[in-house]
Amino acid sequence: MSSLRPFHALDLFRFNATNLDPLTENYDISFYLNYLARWPTYFCAVENARGRIMGYIMGKSEGHYTNWHGHVTALTVAPSYRRLGLAKMMMDELERVTDSVYRGYFVDLFVRVSNEIAIGMYEKLGYSVYRRVVEYYSGGAGFAGDEDAFDMRKPMSRDKKKESVRENGRDYHVSPEEVWF
C-alpha cells in the first residue's frame, strides 16, 4: 500500500531506505530545506502503512514566459519498492501541481543517457527528449566518468501548441551552461 503526502523537514531522519541507494544523491540539509521553503507542494513522499518512506520527489518551478515550467530535481524509490508504480504516482502529482498551481507550460527533468530503464519509464509517462546536455553528470558511485544527460519534457495543458517539445531532440546537443534558467 502506498500513500502520497507532503514531505516534512523531519523526514530527513527517515529517508535512509531511499538514500542509501547508490543512485540517490545525499545533499546537505539546506538543499532540502531550501526546496521545502520555496516549493513545498513540489516536495512529496510516498509512505507505506507503517509510515516508512518508500520514495520521494522534489521539484521546483523556474523559467520565464513560455519557458515557465516545473522541474523534477530528484525522484527516487527505495530498491524494495520498485515496480509498484510509485514513480508514476509522484510524477502525476508533480504534473498536477505544475499544471494547476504554477500554470507551467511543461515539466522537464534530466536523466543519464545510459539509464535506459528510466528513459523508457519517462517515455511511457509522456516525456520525450528535448536535447542532449553534454557532460552534465560528473562521475560518482558506480560511474566511470562524466556523462551526458537527456533533458526530457512533457507539455502541460497551458502549452496548447506543444511548443515546448521537439522531434529528434536526441540529436540536439547543448552544454550544461545553456540549460540554466
Next chain:
Amino acid sequence: MSSAPADRKNQMVRDQIEAGQFKQALQLCNRRIKKGEKTEYLWALKAFVLTQIPGPANAEEAEQLARTLSDKTPPVVATDVLGLLTRVWVQLEDTAEVLNVWERAVKSQPQNEDLARDWFFMAIRMEDWRGAQKAAMNLQTKHTKRRDYFFWAIVSCLLLHNSLPEGVPERKLFGTLAYRMIDKARNDTPADTTIIPARGIQTSQEINLMLELIPHINPQEADKLCLEVLNSNNLGVDSTVGSGDWWGLARKRLDLLEKTEDWKTLYALCKSLLPGGNSENGDSANGEQSKREITGRGDDWRVWKGFVQAAGKLYDAGDKSVSQEALEKIVNHRKIAAAGSSRNGDLALVKFASFFHDKSDGPEGTPTLQEAVEEYFDRICTKNCCFEDLQEYLEMLEDVEQQDFLKYVEKKIASMPQEMENQTIDAINAIINQQKFIYLTSISKLDTASPATTKTVTAFVTANIQIYTNALQLGTKLLVTDNQYGDDAALLSVMGLIRLFTLTPTDQAPLYQSIVILETLLQKSKHNYQALLLLVRLYLLIGSIGQAVTTYPRLNIKQVQNDTLSHYLTTRISTLLPNDRRVSVLISDALEIYDSSRAQSANMLQLGFERGGYAQMMGFIELSQRIAGSVCRTMGEIELHRISRLTSTPSPEHLQEVGVKGQVWDNRDFDVILNSELSSKPSFESTIRLGPKPAERWALSFAAVESIVDSLKTGTKPPYIDARVTEANGNGNASTVAAQDPSTIITLAINNDIESPPSDREFTSQEIQFLRLLTTISDLVTAVHKKSAESVTSLLEQQLLPSTLDSLPTETPDWSLLHTLWLTKDSCIVVALLVDFLRKHAAKVIKSNALTGLKEAAGKMKKDVEEKAREVVKELEDEEREQKLVDQVLSEEGVGKWLRKEEVWGGVEKVVERVGRVREGIREAVRGVSK
C-alpha cells in the same frame, strides 16, 4: 562608512578570529586603537574578540566596551556594528541588551525598513524569539503595505509562545495575539478570491500556518476549529486558495475526521475521493476523465484505510448497509482496475476482512481473512513488498490458518510458469516472500536452543542459500548498481544463522558462516546496503573491528545520515579499537554535520520567512533542535575524548566540553535493516547490537565522566561544589543543584538502569563498574575541594580497581572482551590521574605511601590488561583451534555443505581464507590492547 584601508585592517582581524587566533586579533585591535582609530566597528570588534578569550578581566572589558556602544547617543545604527554587538551580548549572556541596542537603533530611524528587517533576521538567526517578535511587530505596524510582515508577526508570536514554559501568562498572551491576527486574516478572506485584501489569507502555506497554530493556542477545540477551516468556502480543501496544497489539506481533513471519530462524514468523504467517486478534484494533470476513473487521486492508501475503517465503525454502530456498500465498492474497483494498477484496493479487501475476522460476521460476500490474504498473495506475490503488506494480517490468523496459508502459497508457487526469464524472476520473488512468511510464522517463535530448533533453523538457512544460489544465474545482465534478485534469500539465511547464534552464543560458527555469506553477496551486489550494515555489525560483534571500519565507508554515509546511521559503527567504538586512527577520523567527520547544521538552519529559517514557507517553520526549528540535541552527537564526542585518553593523544580542541545541553533527542535509524520478526518480538536488528542500546542516560553519564576527568586534569574547583553550599544554606533549587553534580547524575542513571526492564537498559556491566569507580572519584574530588579529610580517607579505603582479571572469559574472544579490556585500561588511566590530582591538592591529608600504592595498583592492572591481551592473541594464533572453527563453519550437516561449493562460494579454500582474515582482524584488535 569604513574606508578601504580600514576594511582591509578589519579583514585581518576577522582572519585571525576565523583561525582561532584571538590573542593576535586582540593585538591588532589594540594597536589600531593606540594609533587613535576610534570607529564603532573597531570597538565592537575588540569587544567581540575579548569575549573569545577566557578570563573575568576580558569579559569585564568586553562588557565596558559594549556598554559604551550600546548606550551611545545617537544610537549605533550600522548593521555590521549592531551584528557584532549582538554577538558580544549573547556571549555575555545578556539578551536584554541585544533587544535594547536594536530597539534604540530602529527607534532612531523609524522609516529605515532595511534596518528593521535586519533586526528581525538577526533575531531569527539567533533564535531570539522575543527579539524576533518585537522586530516583526515593529515591521508590520510601520510598513503596513507589506503583507508578509503581517505574517512574520504571526509566526514570531507563535514561536515566542512555543518557547515559553507552560503556565507562564505571557505564553497565553502571545498565543492569543497570533491567533487573533490570523483569525482576522481568515475573516478578511472572501470566498470569491478575485480580490483578496492584502492581509487576507492568499496562499495554502498561510492556511497551513493557521492549522498549525490552532492546536497550540486552543488545544481543547483545535480539531473542531481546524475542520471548520478545512470545510470553509474561502479557505477549505476545495477553495481556490486551498487548491495550492489540495492533497495536503485533504489528508489533514481525513486525519481530523478519524481523530474526532466522525465516521459518517469520513466514510462519505473517502467514498467520494476513491476512484469512481464523485470528487471534482481528482483530475489528473491532463484532465483525462477516463484515467481518473481508475487512478484518481483517491487511489491512495490513506483514503482506502479511512474508507474501510469508517465502514467497520459504522457496522459496529449498527449501520450494516454501509459495510455492504463498501464491500461492493472494493470488489468493483478490483474488477475494473487494470492489471498492474495500485495494490491499494487489493489490500483494502484484506483490511476489510480483518475487521470481521474475530467477529465471524460481516456483510454477505465478505471473504475470511485467510481467503483475503491468499487472494492478495495471488495478485502481489511477485512484489518485494508483499510480505510487509501482509505481515500484520498474517499475525492475526490462528496457527492452523497460518499453516494452511503456507500450504496455499506453496501450491501457488508450484503453479507459476517459469518458461521465460522474467517468469523465473517473478517466481524467485514469490519464493522469497514465502520464506519471509516461514521466518515469521516458525523461526521467529523459536527462543530455546534444542536439537529440534537447530534442525528447523538449519533447514530454513540451507533452503534460502539454495534460493540465493539459483537466483544468481538470472542476474548476469544486471547493472553494477543493482542488487541480485535473490539477495533477500541470502539475508534470510543470515537471519536464521544469527538466530542459532543468539540461542547458543558460545558457538560462533554461525557468525563466521554469516560473514562468508555476506562477503560473497557483496561481491555480486556491491551496493546492497542491508548486507553492508549487517556485515559491519557482525565484524564488530565477532571482534574483527578493523574489518568493520574498512567496510563502513562503502555505505557512503553523508550529511544528515551521519546523525541517523553512523551509530551502526561508532557505538562504543572507543572501547573496541581506539588505537586505529581511522576511527577518530570517521567520528570527527560524522560530527561535522552538527556545526554545518547550525549555520544552515539559521539561513533556512530566514529563507522560510522570505519565501513565505510559514507552514515549514516549525519543522525547520524542530529539525534544528533535534540535530543540535542529538544523542549521537554527545556519543561521538564522548568516544573521541576516550580515544584521546586511551591513546595519549590531545583531546580534540573544538570539543573541550562534552555537551548535553537542553533536551536530548534520538534520531538514530534502527529500522533500515530487514526485519521479519513477529511484532511481539524484538526486531532482528536488536539481536545483533553490541550490548544494550546507549541513549540519553548513557550520554548524560559519560558526559559527566568527562567533566570528572576534566576536573582531575585541571584541578579547578567544579562549579557544582559551590552550588552544593548554596543548597545547604537553603537558597538553592535542589533539583538544579543535584543535576550539576556528576556523581549524582551517574548514580541516578545507574539506579534507573538497573531498575529498567532489560530492553530499556543502556549500560553494559563493564560500563556500570567503570561508572561506579568514577562516582567514587567524583566524591573524592568534592571532598578534597571541601577540605574534608575524613571523607577523603574513607573514600580511599574503598577498592577502586578490580584486583584481578583471572575470571575474564577468553575462550571466544569477541567485542565484549575488547570492551572489558579497554574499559579496565581506561579505569587505570583515570585512577592515575586521580593520584596526580591528590598529590597536588590533598598531599597534606593523605599519606604519600597510600598514593604510591594506588598508582602502583593502577600500573599493575594496566600491565595485567596488556598481558591478558597477549595471552588472548596467543590463543587466537593456535592453528588447531582455527582449524576446528573452519571445520565447524564447513560442517556437512548444515550450511557448510553449500559453502564448500566452488561455484558462487569459492570452495573450501576461500572459506578458510575468509575465516582466517576475520581471525586476523580479531587478533589485530586484541593486539591493540597489549601495546
